[in-house]
Amino acid sequence: MNPPESGSSSSTGDRSGGDPSGARREPIRHFLPGPVYVTEAVRASMTAPIVGHRSDAFKQVYRRIAGGLQRVFRTARDVPFATGSATLVMELALVSTVQRDVLNLVSGAFSERWHKISRSLGKRADRLDVPWGRAIDPDLVRRALARKRYEAVTVVHNETSTGVINPLEEIARAVHETSDALVLVDAVSSLAGAPVETDAWGLDLVLTGSQKALAVPPGLVPFAVSERAETRASGIEPRGFYTDVLRYLEYHRKDGPITTPAIPVVWALDRQLGRIAEEGVEERWGRHRMLQARMVRWLDEGGAQRGLSFAAEEEARSPTVSCLSPPDGVEAPALVRRLAEKGWTVAGGYGAWKQSTFRIGHMGEVTMNDLEDLLAVLEETLDEAIGGAGGRRA
Numbered sequence: 570m571n572p573p574e575s576g577s578s579s580s581t582g583d584r585s586g587g588d589p590s591g592a593r594r595e596p597i598r599h600f601l602p603g604p605v606y607v608t609e610a611v612r613a614s615m616t617a618p619i620v621g622h623r624s625d626a627f628k629q630v631y632r633r634i635a636g637g638l639q640r641v642f643r644t645a646r647d648v649p650f651a652t653g654s655a656t657l658v659m660e661l662a663l664v665s666t667v668q669r670d671v672l673n674l675v676s677g678a679f680s681e682r683w684h685k686i687s688r689s690l691g692k693r694a695d696r697l698d699v700p701w702g703r704a705i706d707p708d709l710v711r712r713a714l715a716r717k718r719y720e721a722v723t724v725v726h727n728e729t730s731t732g733v734i735n736p737l738e739e740i741a742r743a744v745h746e747t748s749d750a751l752v753l754v755d756a757v758s759s760l761a762g763a764p765v766e767t768d769a770w771g772l773d774l775v776l777t778g779s780q781k782a783l784a785v786p787p788g789l790v791p792f793a794v795s796e797r798a799e800t801r802a803s804g805i806e807p808r809g810f811y812t813d814v815l816r817y818l819e820y821h822r823k824d825g826p827i828t829t830p831a832i833p834v835v836w837a838l839d840r841q842l843g844r845i846a847e848e849g850v851e852e853r854w855g856r857h858r859m860l861q862a863r864m865v866r867w868l869d870e871g872g873a874q875r876g877l878s879f880a881a882e883e884e885a886r887s888p889t890v891s892c893l894s895p896p897d898g899v900e901a902p903a904l905v906r907r908l909a910e911k912g913w914t915v916a917g918g919y920g921a922w923k924q925s926t927f928r929i930g931h932m933g934e935v936t937m938n939d940l941e942d943l944l945a946v947l948e949e950t951l952d953e954a955i956g957g958a959g960g961r962r963a
Contacts, residue, residue: 597939599914602729602758602890602930604780604787607837611785614840615833622832628824630839635821637842641760641783641850642775642793644767649821650791650838652830655757657811658776658790660686662753663721665802665814666774669693672719672750674705676735677728678920679755687723695719701921702892704885705735707743714747720801721751721773727759730919732881732892732928734763741770751798757781761845762857762889762932773798774814779834782857782889784933785841788831794818857888860931860940864891867944875951880926889932892918894925899954901927907950913943 599606620626638648651658663671663686671692673684676699687694697713699705705724714722722744726737741752751773756765760775762782767775773795780787794814802814810816811827820827845853865886868877876896879886895901905917905927918926931940 596942597935598912598943600929600931600935600943601914601916602781602928602932603778605782605784605930605933606935607784607786608841608844608934611837611841611844614836615786617833617836619832622825622829627832627835630835631824631826634835634839634842635824637839637846638791638793641842641845642767642791643765643769643850644775644793646768646793646795647818647821648791648793649817650789650826650830651811651817652788652826652828652834653790654787655755655776655778655790656682656686658792659683659723659755660690661809661812661814661817662723662774662776662792663687663690663692664812665805665808666751666753666798667692667720668805670717670719671695672697672710672713672717672722674710674722674724674735674740675699676703676705676731676733677701677725678730679728679757680723680725681920683723683725683755701731702733702881702885704733704882705740707736707739710740710743711747714744714750718748719750721753722748723753723755725755725757726765727756727763727887727889729758729890729928730892730922732879732887732890733885734759734887734889735885737772738766738770741772745771751795751801758887758889758932761850761853763887764854767793767795771795773801779838782932783838783841783845785837786834788834789838791838854888856936857932859937860935861886861888861891863937863940863944864929864931871948872951875948875955877951880922889930891929891931892922892926893929895927896951896955899951901925904950904954907954908946911946911950913946915943915947 597606671687671694673696675696684696727734754772754775756775757778758781760777776792779785779789816827878894880892880894916928
């Protein structure tokens with residue numbers, strides 16, 4: 570049996586809507602910040618025959634994926650993947666590279682998770698807290714590193730819970746200028762949707778999830794590993810088995826994963842990396858910036874009049890997910906339910922903001938046409954909700 574061929578193919582559906590391949594496709598009505606909409610062609614690729622993960626046929630696809638991931642991660646280093654959720658590789662990063670002391674930069678629910686993982690592993694974990702909705706100030710990082718030596722600093726590049734993107738390049742520079750700590754990065758909802766320059770910024774372990782801006786079904790966690798991180802790991806014991814970064818690198822260099830992967834998702838990743846190559850990584854970043862800019866214009870044009878506001882500060886807003894606060898008198902969960910009744914999926918709030926916000930994921934394959942359609946329905950739904958709550962607010 571042969572593996573599927575890489576690249577994009579035409580699919581049936583309603584319109585192109587800015588699809589870089591020019592293929593007609595179904596309209597998107599699914600705007601979660603993960604798992605995101607997956608194109609028909611990518612979904613169809615998952616039906617290709619299963620082959621052995623140590624076979625020559627699988628290795629052929631694996632090698633192709635390895636090169637594609639290097640281009641998306643912007644690295645010349647190896648980019649293996651794990652089968653599981655991103656939380657697995659968050660834990661792997663700590664198990665494999667930190668003996669005792671780690672600084673967790675906490676600005677939302679997912680950076681809080683990294684601190685909880687650190688504590689659960691028995692690490693001496695300190696936290697640098699930033700209020701939700703604000704970006705991490707690199708100068709705060711410098712000051713924290715001047716007070717104590719840490720083996721690693723963890724940072725969530727794009728906080729899905731708050732719609733905040735952190736200044737990763739500047740944070741990494743602050744770490745390198747002040748210490749020899751490794752920079753461990755959760756780029757789960759930013760990679761392939763916002764600039765992530767693994768090599769140029771000196772990032773030591775960068776992980777993402779297949780189900781976010783890569784626009785692949787859940788199940789795979791690609792991660793890039795620097796030479797510094799690999800060297801550091803060689804002096805750490807124990808590293809576990811499924812959390813041993815050196816084991817992943819060893820098998821990766823033999824063109825395979827450490828254990829049987831989610832093979833249908835591997836086929837999907839292969840196909841989607843072909844689509845991303847067609848569009849171009851930098852062009853993909855630009856499309857996401859345009860979607861975020863449209864969200865800002867829409868709020869200025871009518872959303873603010875309806876009492877809607879961004880939960881994230883202006884200079885910190887993410888290009889892949891917008892976190893919004895509804896008008897007074899309108900409950901965020903009720904608004905999400907109203908949209909669902911009309912056939913549109915957006916996300917409720919998360920963590921501490923669960924009841925007070927809702928989130929629109931404009932990442933992956935979302936086009937401007939798709940977003941415009943959602944915003945029109947959202948305006949209508951807001952007006953209905955405001956009317957039910959006692960009238961429009963200025």
